[in-house]
Amino acid sequence: MARAIAQRNDLLPVLAETFREHGYEGASLSLIATATGLGKGSLYHFFPGGKAAMVEAVLAEIETWFEAHVFAPLRQADDPAAAIAAMFTTVTDYFRSGRRVCLVGALSLSDARDRFGQALRRYFALWVEALTGALTRVGHPPETTTALAEDIVGGIQGAVVLARALDRPETFERILECLRARSLPQRQAAGAAP
Amino acid sequence: MARAIAQRNDLLPVLAETFREHGYEGASLSLIATATGLGKGSLYHFFPGGKAAMVEAVLAEIETWFEAHVFAPLRQADDPAAAIAAMFTTVTDYFRSGRRVCLVGALSLSDARDRFGQALRRYFALWVEALTGALTRVGHPPETTTALAEDIVGGIQGAVVLARALDRPETFERILECLRARSLPQRQAAGAAP
């Protein structure tokens, strides 16, 4: 059964999921071959650089996806508050409430960090930067927005770790809900507290 | 040169650091042999179960260390506020301001999670539980303490991820400082805000 010509880009989601599930060292070429349905020869046809090239392509794809669905909306939204809210629902869905690992975060904790350091740094730097701008435009004091953005982006990563370790997706969702609440502009001291 | 008799427990810190730096798959037996200065035969003498047994021993050692230096103080302190403050300085030191990976967190993101799931869950569950108690005794509303404890424990894990990816230990320290501030009991709405 002659399979339709595989496109390199069509492989990226499968590669991404394989690296997410098994990590860089754990994702062997045989495993990747099984997951993609391709032989090693074909894989090296698409990625002459081998496994490292596959990861780099996946990281580039991830950055493109986040740029389109998260970073750009944060930067360009007419309604920054809505864009921030949308970010939380988007990443909750993307990370499957913590059931799905963040590949960038996982690689950052592994010894592959040194090899792919630039891509990892870029991902988080772009995220923090875009979120910082949106937080400022939503009314947070400018001198606090970078710290708050780091708290939120880091908090999401920590939520993935904790929810996976505890095996409790509800924990992921609750933490993100709390982070979302902190992203709202602080009201100036409301009236009645007991 | 007859080396003094190696004690199994003396190997654990070296094993822990090796797994932290290279991950479960990345830490090969040859690497471990080099790091410990022992041959493979000796390693299998101490750990007949091989690499998996080494990780289990390391995880048990980590839990013991945190029990003694973090969990128990949180549970038993006469001054819970001081115990919480001490926790933040202890873990900042332990994680080397984010330069050092949390092995439990890193394993939780890897596919080794399924194999060591119980130990990973225990570590975080004990931490959240001990911190929840201390937060309650320090004056937080009881119905919010578990959520706050999860925010903090998860926040620390996220700080490791983010600080390592950005290569900025200051970010780790700043996030922990922010988490520490949130652990203080909320004052009831103070007087003058502009």
Place this chain on the structure above:
DNA sequence: GTCTATAGATCGATAGAC
């Protein structure tokens, strides 16, 4: 208790037929 030697499997990567 430590070592070397080595088994057997699997690794990443390549070659070449089709």
Place this chain on the structure above:
DNA sequence: GTCTATCGATCTATAGAC
């Protein structure tokens, strides 16, 4: 473009000398 066959290296684990 896809495959099979295979290379040499490395892997986990074991055996046995000392």
